[in-house]
Amino acid sequence: MMKLEMSCKRGMAAGAVLALSALPALAQAAAAPTPVPNKGDTTWMLISTILVLLMTIPGLALFYGGLVRSKNMLSVLTQILATVCLVSLLWVFYGYSLTFTNGGGLNDFIGGFDKAFLKGITPESPAATFSNGVVIPELVYMAFQMTFACITPALIVGAFAERVKFSAVLVFVALWVTIVYFPIAHMVWYWAGPDAIATAAKAVAAAADPAAKKTAQTALDAVNADAGMLFQWGALDFAGGTVVHINAGIAGLVGCIIIGKRVGYGRDLMAPHSLTMTMIGAALLWVGWFGFNAGSNLEANGTAALALVNTFVATAAAGFSWLIVEWAIKGKPSLLGLASGVVAGLVAVTPASGFAGPMGSIVLGLVAGAVCFFACTSLKNAIGYDDSLDVFGVHCVGGILGAIATGILVNPSLGGVGLPDYESKPGELAVKAYELAPAVIVQLKAVAFTLVYSGVVSAILFKVVDLVIGLRVPQEQEREGLDIASHGERAYNS
Amino acid sequence: MMKLEMSCKRGMAAGAVLALSALPALAQAAAAPTPVPNKGDTTWMLISTILVLLMTIPGLALFYGGLVRSKNMLSVLTQILATVCLVSLLWVFYGYSLTFTNGGGLNDFIGGFDKAFLKGITPESPAATFSNGVVIPELVYMAFQMTFACITPALIVGAFAERVKFSAVLVFVALWVTIVYFPIAHMVWYWAGPDAIATAAKAVAAAADPAAKKTAQTALDAVNADAGMLFQWGALDFAGGTVVHINAGIAGLVGCIIIGKRVGYGRDLMAPHSLTMTMIGAALLWVGWFGFNAGSNLEANGTAALALVNTFVATAAAGFSWLIVEWAIKGKPSLLGLASGVVAGLVAVTPASGFAGPMGSIVLGLVAGAVCFFACTSLKNAIGYDDSLDVFGVHCVGGILGAIATGILVNPSLGGVGLPDYESKPGELAVKAYELAPAVIVQLKAVAFTLVYSGVVSAILFKVVDLVIGLRVPQEQEREGLDIASHGERAYNS
Amino acid sequence: MMKLEMSCKRGMAAGAVLALSALPALAQAAAAPTPVPNKGDTTWMLISTILVLLMTIPGLALFYGGLVRSKNMLSVLTQILATVCLVSLLWVFYGYSLTFTNGGGLNDFIGGFDKAFLKGITPESPAATFSNGVVIPELVYMAFQMTFACITPALIVGAFAERVKFSAVLVFVALWVTIVYFPIAHMVWYWAGPDAIATAAKAVAAAADPAAKKTAQTALDAVNADAGMLFQWGALDFAGGTVVHINAGIAGLVGCIIIGKRVGYGRDLMAPHSLTMTMIGAALLWVGWFGFNAGSNLEANGTAALALVNTFVATAAAGFSWLIVEWAIKGKPSLLGLASGVVAGLVAVTPASGFAGPMGSIVLGLVAGAVCFFACTSLKNAIGYDDSLDVFGVHCVGGILGAIATGILVNPSLGGVGLPDYESKPGELAVKAYELAPAVIVQLKAVAFTLVYSGVVSAILFKVVDLVIGLRVPQEQEREGLDIASHGERAYNS
Amino acid sequence: MKLITAIIKPFKLEEVRDALTSLGVHGMTVTEVKGYGRQKGHTEIYRGAEYAVSFLPKIKLEVAIESGLVDKVIDAITQSARTGQIGDGKIFVQPVERALRIRTGERDGEAL
Amino acid sequence: MKLITAIIKPFKLEEVRDALTSLGVHGMTVTEVKGYGRQKGHTEIYRGAEYAVSFLPKIKLEVAIESGLVDKVIDAITQSARTGQIGDGKIFVQPVERALRIRTGERDGEAL
Amino acid sequence: MKLITAIIKPFKLEEVRDALTSLGVHGMTVTEVKGYGRQKGHTEIYRGAEYAVSFLPKIKLEVAIESGLVDKVIDAITQSARTGQIGDGKIFVQPVERALRIRTGERDGEAL
Ligand SMILES: Nc1ncnc2c1ncn2[C@@H]1O[C@H](COP(=O)(O)OP(=O)(O)O)[C@@H](O)[C@H]1O
C-alpha cells in the first residue's frame, strides 16, 4: 500500500552500457524518450567509485602490509599501488572494451575492441542500470568497473607475499587481467540492459500477426543473447563474489603452490609486523566495501540501502563469529581473528548483498566467520600450502560460500528480494517464481566454471612467467627482505 | 526574495519513521500523495552512514589506540571493533524497534517490538525527515541510526582502557545499549514526523463545527504525544549531544571510578604510544563527523550545508583555542592538545550544528576548547579519577556545554535558524518566536535527566558485571599488557 | 543523437556566487525563474568538501609526516592541522568575502568585505555553477572553497620542514593567505556566473534599436568585467593548478632558500621515518583529490565523471612513469618513487581535469612522472636548495606542466571538451573554436604572473617574519627534534 | 672500578634507579633487551600459526662504579628489582680498567 | 665465570639458541644492534638522496657461563651461526667476577 | 685485547666512526640506549600529565681492539664525540680474553 519506490531487481551483476548501437536492427524500435541520468544516482556512483579505490589503497594495502614482516612492508604496498596504476591504464586502453562490448562470434566469452581507448565515450554517453528507464553517465560506470578490475589482481598478491619478484608481479598482473579477469567479467556482467529487453519484449507483445511475432521474438532472443555466457545461465552475483573473490582466491592458491613456501616457513616467527595497520586496513575495507556492494546497484534507491545494510550486518556477524569460535578453540579472542572475520563476512555477502534480506545476511555472516576460520587454520595446516595472507582461505572459500548462499537467500520467503523478470511484464520490474534446486545449481555451475577456468589459466600464466623472468627472488634477498633487495628502501627509520 | 529552497527546521534530533500505521485513526486522513525519496537525499544518507562508520573504525579506534601504551593497543582496537559488530546486530534484532516504534503505555520511555528483526521493512519503506513531504528509504534511516548506536558505547571504553577485561566489555556494552542507549535515544529522537503533524493540524483547521474541531484536536494531541519524553519537552539536540556524548561521557566517568586507577597511575610514564595514530584518528573523526552532524539533517539541502559549515568552523575554533590556552599555560603547544581541542569542538557543536549560525558556532568552539582543556587537566587532577582517555572531560563536559549553548545559539538574532513550528502553518516549516529562558531551561532539564539516568543505571550495570564476571584483569596481566594477556598477540613485531 | 545531458563547459576555475546584487542595474533583467539546487548536486558538493578535508588531514599530513625523521613527525602534523584550523577561521571571517565578492575599483585583483563574517548568507542563498540555470547552496560552495584555502598553505610547509619555528608558521600562513592566496584565487576564480552572462547576452540580442543595443552591450561588458583579472584573460584552470599548486610550490621554494638548509643536510641520513605513512598519505591524497578535481565541476554530471576519470588515469600514468624512469636510472623501483609519481600526476592533471580527454590526461601523466622525477633529483641536486619534501619539484613543476598542457589538451581534436562560450548562444553552453597559440600563450601568462606575484610577495613575507619572530629554531633544538623542542612530546613511545 | 650489569623486569626500572640514586650513583645506561631463561613466555596466535614466544622483554642496566660500592649497589638492585617471581633477572660484575668522561677528559673515579 | 658475547646474523638466532640449549645453557640475553665491518651494506634511494647504509642489523647475544664451558660454547655458537659469508660476526670472551640471581639471591655458579 | 665501550650523543656517530676508521679500526657494534646522568632531560606534556623525561637517547659503541691501540682509540673517540656540553658521555675500557671470527674461525688479533 505504501509503495513509494520501485526497487531494482536484477539477474546478474553490475550493469550494462546501453548497447543499442551494437544491435542496429533494434535501434528504430527504441523510440522511447531517452532517459537522462539522475544527479543523485550520478553522485552515488561517483562516490562508490571513490570508495572502491579507498578500499584498495590504502585499505587492502594496509590490511595485507600489516600482516607481513616489516622487512617486506614496502614490497606489498608497492605491488598493490603499482597494480592499481597498471590495471587502470590497461582498463581504459582495452579492458573496458573487452569486457563491456559485444564480442561478435566470441561474445559468449569476451567482448571486442569497439570502445578501445574509450573511443566514442563522451560525458553525455549513458550506461544502463538494472531499472528500466534509469541510466548513469557511461564514464562513471566505466570508472566504477575500473576499480573492480584494479582490486581483483591486487587481492592475489597476498598469497605469495614476502618472496615474489616485483617484475614478475607486474607481468603476471597484466597477463592475468587480460586473459582471466576481462573474460570472466564479460561472461558474468555483460548484458544488453533492461530497456533493450523491455523494448524487444513489448514489440513481441504488440506484434499483430504470427509473422511479426516471430520476427519480434527473434529480435528479443537476440537481445537476450547479447550477454556473457554465465549471465545467460542466470547465475546471480550482485557485486562480484565470482568475478572478484573466487577468481582471485583460486589464482592465489595456485600461485602460492607454484612459487613455494617462504624460507623459514613453519620454523621462524612470522608474526604480523603491525596489527594496527591490519586493523586500519580492515576498517577501510569495510568502509569502502559499501561502494563495492551498494554501488553495484548502480542507483541510489531502497535496494542500495538494502545492500548497505546487508554489507553491514553480515560483516558484523562474521567478525563476531570468527572471534567467538577462535575464543572457544584457541582460548583467546584475537584482533586478527576479529578483523579476518570482518573481511570474510564482506567477501561472503558480496554476491548476496542486493538479493538477500538482512536476517539471511546475518546467518550467512555467522557461517562465513566460522568456515573461513577453519579454512585459514585447520585446512591450511592440514594441506600445508603457504598462502601468506590467506587469500584462498578468506576470498575463495568465503566467495564460494556466498555464491551458493545467494541462490538460497534470494528466496522471498527467506526475506530475499526474489529473482528479477525483465520480460514477462516489460518495464515493471516483476519478480519470477523461486525454486530452490535450479537456483542453487546454477550458482554451483558458475562457481565450478570460475574455479576451473581461473585455476587452470592462472597456473599456466604463473609457469610462463616463472620460465621467462622467474617468480621468486633469490633466497638471500628473501632473507634480507624485499624492501631493501627489490626497492632499495626500508619502511621504517628513526 | 531569492528564496530558492525551504530550509528544514526541526524540534529535536534525527528523524522519525512514518509512523502512521501506529495511529490507524489517522490513516485515512493521510490522503496526500505518498512522497517518493529523492535520490540526492538517499545518496546523502548512504554516505552519511558510511562516514559515521569511518569515524568509529578506524577513526575513534585510532584516536583512542594511539593514546594507550603499545602493550594495550590491540585491546582498545578489539574492544571498539567488537562493539561495532555486537551492537549492530543487537540494533537490527531489537534496538531499532525499541528506539523507533511506539511503545504503547511505555512510549514516553521506550518503544516496542513491532519492528524487531526489521519485520516489515522493505526497500520501499519510507522514513520521515524534518521537512514536510520529504522521505528517505527507511532502511538507510535505520542504518544511519545504527551507526550512532555503535559509536556511543565505543566512546565509553576509553575511560577504563588498559585494565578492563574483554568479556566484561562485551557484556556491559550489550546491557548498556539495551537499558540506557535505546531508551534515551527513544526519549529524545522518536516522534511522528512532520507530515503526521501537518495532516492532523490541517484537519483541526478544516474542522467545521466545534465537535469536529474537538475530535481533530484530540487526534492532533495524539500525534504530538506519539513521541519520546524529552522530545515532548521540546529539548533541542541536532545530532546527539545528549544521546551520544553526555550519555557516554557520564557512563565513562562512573565506569573508571568503579573499576579503579591503572597500576602505576601517577608514577609510571603512560605516554601515548603513537600520537601519529591519535592524529589520524582525530582527522578521521572530523571527516566522519560531517556524516554524523550534517547527515542528521536527513536531507541534502542548505541546512545540511549549514551543519557542515558549523561542524567545520566550531571544530577549527576549538582546536585553536585548546592549542593557545595550553601554549599560554604549559609553555608549549602540543599536537595532542590541538587534536583534543578538535574533538572537543566536534562534540560541543554536535547538538547545535543544524541550529546555530557559523559565527555562533565559532564562539561555542572557542569556549569548548578552553573549558575541556581545564576539564582534562586541572579538574581531572583535582578530583583524581583515572579516566584513561578523557571520555568525561571531552565528551561529557563538551556535550553539556554544547547542549546549553544550543538553547542560546538557535536564536535567530544570534545567527541561529530558530525553533521549528510544525503546527501553526502546517507544511510550511515556520519558525516559532524565541525566548531565552525557556529555551535554556529545557536544555538544562534534558542534560540533568541524561546525567542522572545514565549515571545511575550505568553504575548499577558496572557493579553487576563486576560481581558476575569481574571488570578488571589481574594485576600481573595489566603489567604484561592486555594485548598478550587477553588477546594472545602483540601490536608490533619486527 | 543520444544526447542525454548537457555537459558543463567553463572558462576558468571553480564557480561564482550569484553576484547579481553587486550589479543592481541588471537585477530587473533577471526575471527568469530562480533556480533551485538539485539535491544530487548538493550531495556531491557536500562530499567533495569532505573529500578535500580528508586529503589534507590526514592525507597530506601523513604524506609529509612519513617523509621526515621521527623526531620531527609531530611538528609536521601540528603545522598542517593548525593551518587548517587557522585558515578556515580566516576564510569565514574575511577570506571568502575577499575572494568571492566584487572588489569595486580593485576588483581586478581582490574582492571586498560585503560578505565578511558570512554576512547575509543563509541556507537558502544560491551560488552559480558553470551551467546555466544550475545552482548549489552558497554555504556548500563557500565550504568547498574553504578547503582549498586550507590545503594550499599546508602544502608550503613541506619545503622547510624539520627546522621551522612553529609560531613563524602560524604568522606566515595568516599573512600569506591574506596577501597571496585570496587575491590570486579572486583573480582566477571570481566571475559573475553563466546566468548573468546569458541574461545580459540575451538582452543584447533582444535589443530593438541601436541605442538599446548599446546600453545592453555596456551591461554585458560590465558583467564580463565583473571577474578577476586572470579570469578575464581567459586562462584555464579547472581545479587549481595555478591557484593552489604553482602558488604554493613557488612559495615553498622561496621559503626553503631563505630559511636555509637543515643541519647535517647532505651528510646525515635523513631517510623517511615511515614510508608506510607516506603511502597512506599518497593514497588518501588520491582518494580526496577526486573531490578536489571532480568537485570543482560543482555539479554531478558527465563532466564530473570525466574529471574523475582523468584524475584516475593521469595519476596512474604518472605513478607508473616515475617508477619506470627511476627503475631505469637508479636500478630499483621504489615505493617512494611510485607514490611521488602519483602525487605529481594528481598535481599535473588538476588544471586539466575537466578540460582534457582521458587519453590526453594519460599522456600528461606520463610526462609529469618523468619531469617531476628529474626535478626532485637532478635539478634539486644541481641547484642545491634543501626543499625538504620537494614542494617545488612536485607541486610547482607539476603545476606548470599541467597548466601549459591544459591549453593544449582542451582541444576537441585531441579528445578535450573545448573552450566554453557563454555568450554566443546564451544558455546553451556552446563551444568556441580552438586555436593552439592563443590558448597556450594565455596559460603561460597566467603561470608567469603567479610565479612572479607569489614568489616576490612570499619572499617579502618570509623576510618580515624572520625579522620579527625568526623563521628558524636554534640549532640545538633542530638536533633534538622539533617534537620535543617545540611541542613537548614525542610521536612514538613504547 | 667495576661495571655492574643487571637484567631486570621492565616495570622495575624506576624503582631501581631511585634506589641507586639514593646511594649516590647518578649515572647509568639502559638498554631494551630480550631475555631467555627459566621464565616461560606466552603463546601468540596468528591465523594458522601458534608461536611460543620464548624471548621476553627485559631491561639491561649498566652502571660503572668504584669498586668499593659493589656490595651496596648489588644490594640496592636486588632489593628494588625483586618481585620474588621467576624472571626477576641477574646481576653480573665485571672489571673496568679505565673510565673517561668525554666532555672534560676526567678519568677513572672522577669520570663516573 | 665468563661472559660470552656473540655478534651474529639475525636470522641465525634460533639455531644458536638451540645449540646452546643442547649444551645445557638455559639463559641468555639478546640485543638488537647494528654492526659495522667488512660486510658491505646496501644502498638506499630516497628522492634526490642516495645513502650507502653501512650499519647492518645484527643480534648481540650475551651468555654468562662457568669458565669450564667456554670452549664448548664457542664451538656451539661458531657452528650454528656460520654461513661462511662475510658478516657472520664475532665472539668475545670476558671475565665475570660475580653473578647473582635477583629472585633468590643465589650467587655465581648457582645464579646462571 | 680490550673492549672499548663509549656512550655518545646520537648525532656524533658518523664522526666517531670516521675517526676510528682513519685509525684503521674497521669493525664496531652500535646499540641504541638510554642514558641517565647529569644531563637534564626535557619535560613532556600529555593532557593532565607532565613527565620529566630523565632517560635520554644515546648511542653505545663497542669496539674490540688490540691492547696497544687503546690510547689512540680513546683519543679519537674523545675528540670526535666532544661537544663540550653536558651529556657528551663516557668511555670504559674492559679486558677481553679471547676473540673469534665466526666465518673463518680466526682468533684473537686476527679476528678483529
Ligand atoms: N646465563 C645467562 N647469561 C645471560 N643472561 C641470562 C642468563 N641467564 C638468565 N639471563 C637473563 O636473565 C633473565 C631472567 O632469567 P630467568 O631464568 O628467566 O629467571 P630468574 O632470573 O628468576 O632465574 C633472562 O630473561 C635473561 O635475560
Ligand SMILES: Nc1ncnc2c1ncn2[C@@H]1O[C@H](COP(=O)(O)OP(=O)(O)O)[C@@H](O)[C@H]1O
Ligand atoms: N672490532 C670490533 N669490535 C666490535 N664489533 C665488531 C668488531 N669488528 C666487527 N664487529 C662486529 O662484527 C660484525 C661482523 O663483522 P664483519 O667485518 O662485517 O664480518 P666478519 O665477521 O665476517 O669478519 C660487524 O657487523 C660488527 O657488529
Ligand SMILES: Nc1ncnc2c1ncn2[C@@H]1O[C@H](COP(=O)(O)OP(=O)(O)O)[C@@H](O)[C@H]1O
Ligand atoms: N656510572 C655510569 N655508568 C654507566 N653509564 C653512565 C654512567 N654515568 C653516565 N653514564 C652514561 O653517560 C651519559 C652521559 O652522562 P652525563 O652525566 O649526562 O654527562 P657527562 O658525560 O657530560 O658527564 C649518560 O646519559 C649515561 O648513558
